[in-house]
Amino acid sequence: MAKLMIETFPEEKGVNRRKFLKCTGIAAIGGLIGKTLPNAAFASYQHKFDTAVSDDLFWEEIQQHFVIDKDIVYMNIGTTGSMPINVLDSYSEYNYLAAYHPRTFEKELNAGFGLPEQRAALASQFGCNKDEIVLSRNTTDGLDAVIYGMPWFNADEILITHHEHIASLSPLNVIQDRYGVKLTEVEIPSADATQKQEFVQAFAEKITNNTKAILFSHIPYKTGTRLPAKELCTLARENNLVSIVDGAHCAGMIDLDFHDMGCDFYATAGHKWQCGPGSTGLLYLRNQGDNLPPIWNQNSSLYTLISQGKNRGEYDIAASLQYRGQLNIPAQLALLDACNFWEKIGRSKIESYVCALSSYLKKRLNEKFGGQGTFFSADVPELTTGLTTFNPFEDINNASSITALANRLSNQAGYQIRYTNFYLHSSDPRQVYSTRISTHLFHNKNQIDGLVDAMYDICQSIQT
Numbered sequence: 001m002a003k004l005m006i007e008t009f010p011e012e013k014g015v016n017r018r019k020f021l022k023c024t025g026i027a028a029i030g031g032l033i034g035k036t037l038p039n040a041a042f043a044s045y046q047h048k049f050d051t052a053v054s055d056d057l058f059w060e061e062i063q064q065h066f067v068i069d070k071d072i073v074y075m076n077i078g079t080t081g082s083m084p085i086n087v088l089d090s091y092s093e094y095n096y097l098a099a100y101h102p103r104t105f106e107k108e109l110n111a112g113f114g115l116p117e118q119r120a121a122l123a124s125q126f127g128c129n130k131d132e133i134v135l136s137r138n139t140t141d142g143l144d145a146v147i148y149g150m151p152w153f154n155a156d157e158i159l160i161t162h163h164e165h166i167a168s169l170s171p172l173n174v175i176q177d178r179y180g181v182k183l184t185e186v187e188i189p190s191a192d193a194t195q196k197q198e199f200v201q202a203f204a205e206k207i208t209n210n211t212k213a214i215l216f217s218h219i220p221y222k223t224g225t226r227l228p229a230k231e232l233c234t235l236a237r238e239n240n241l242v243s244i245v246d247g248a249h250c251a252g253m254i255d256l257d258f259h260d261m262g263c264d265f266y267a268t269a270g271h272k273w274q275c276g277p278g279s280t281g282l283l284y285l286r287n288q289g290d291n292l293p294p295i296w297n298q299n300s301s302l303y304t305l306i307s308q309g310k311n312r313g314e315y316d317i318a319a320s321l322q323y324r325g326q327l328n329i330p331a332q333l334a335l336l337d338a339c340n341f342w343e344k345i346g347r348s349k350i351e352s353y354v355c356a357l358s359s360y361l362k363k364r365l366n367e368k369f370g371g372q373g374t375f376f377s378a379d380v381p382e383l384t385t386g387l388t389t390f391n392p393f394e395d396i397n398n399a400s401s402i403t404a405l406a407n408r409l410s411n412q413a414g415y416q417i418r419y420t421n422f423y424l425h426s427s428d429p430r431q432v433y434s435t436r437i438s439t440h441l442f443h444n445k446n447q448i449d450g451l452v453d454a455m456y457d458i459c460q461s462i463q464t
């Protein structure tokens with residue numbers, strides 16, 4: 001790629017671009033990666049919690065690559081992430097080039113039609129083939145392409161959990177009203193879960209002769225507990241069901257391998273934990289092996305050119321879904337840069353660190369609140385994620401105490417988190433409320449200690 005020389009650059013919101021450029025560059029961190037972190041410690045899937053949080057020097061260096069306002073501690077990556085400096089920089093350069101050479105910038109950036117090289121690079125990072133991965137607009141976009149693209153018939157049944165997001169519930173309700181598809185809720189455990197098998201069992205019990213697909217969030221946004229995606233996809237395959245996974249919170253947090261997971265479809269975000277630009281995401285569509293689920297080219301411009309008249313598996317399904325009119329190529333290329341940065345750090349290291357911080361947070365909350373309060377996210381390594389949900393109050397159905405806590409944490413103490421509300425059990429008459437705290441690679445233990453102290457102090461002054 002031709003390196004751009006940008007003479008002038010608008011200074012935005014007090015951020016000085018020259019300062020940016022000075023500390024920018026993956027190269028600068030390249031020397032550190034692999035040198036200070038003992039790779040062997042992260043080799044296994046099991047999170048080595050203590051090891052992961054103790055390599056302070058390594059993670060301090062990583063943290064310097066983020067521009068997040070140092071006056072706040074941003075802990076709501078579950079809503080949206082923050083681009084590292086090198087990604088911000090390259091995104092700006094791509095945009096500049098798009099304005100400078102509107103006719104030729106794609107060629108200059110090696111962004112061939114349907115982004116074949118970029119898809120190939122992403123495929124190698126996410127355990128799949130080039131013809132199985134699409135750069136989408138976000139998780140919602142990917143879920144829409146799958147749910148609206150699949151053929152549905154009256155009385156087909158889809159199993160979903162009772163903790164799904166509107167991103168899937170919206171298209172699912174459309175196909176319910178449009179075709180008469182039945183949506184059946186499976187009640188899943190949250191903080192009380194101790195084993196993967198509990199989730200598998202909950203789904204297995206609901207399968208009927210009409211069940212055609214299962215759809216679940218790999219990490220439900222309400223509780224932050226990780227579902228055993230591989231085991232659930234195996235259950236689906238054994239029962240001849242299509243598996244659709246909402247992985248909004250997973251790219252950039254969890255080390256994903258789609259072939260190993262064995263899912264049919266997986267939609268994830270680029271703008272959340274992967275810290276790419278806004279309106280970026282990834283969609284995986286299994287295009288190898290047997291029993292490929294049929295899917296129409298919903299929202300594509302290339303049906304007649306690539307797919308028409310061909311059987312599933314005989315064409316590059318990702319290429320056919322990749323092109324849908326003029327796209328935001330600079331954003332998509334910058335997402336790949338974010339992914340490449342993650343690869344350099346090591347996705348498994350990131351997963352271990354992020355989950356270790358969550359585990360540390362749970363430990364500190366337990367200590368500070370003397371065992372009082374309710375967790376909604378499990379503290380079992382296999383079920384842990386970077387999302388921690390906790391209500392410190394006795395009345396977990398009280399909305400105002402949690403909203404007051406979240407607001408005051410942000411306005412008075414500078415910790416930006418969010419709260420969620422949901423039915424803990426399907427039959428509960430009232431919803432529970434919980435704080436939801438995201439721990440990511442730019443956080444450290446000191447920030448968690450500060451958050452826990454601030455939570456405790458604020459809670460003392462909230463009337464319940």
Ligand SMILES: Cc1ncc(COP(=O)(O)O)c(C=O)c1O
Nearest residue numbers: 138139140165167217221248269
């Ligand atoms: C579980 C889940 N699915 C889907 C979405 C929508 O994500 P996106 O904005 O990438 O479409 C979210 C957003 O927070 C989510 O939490």
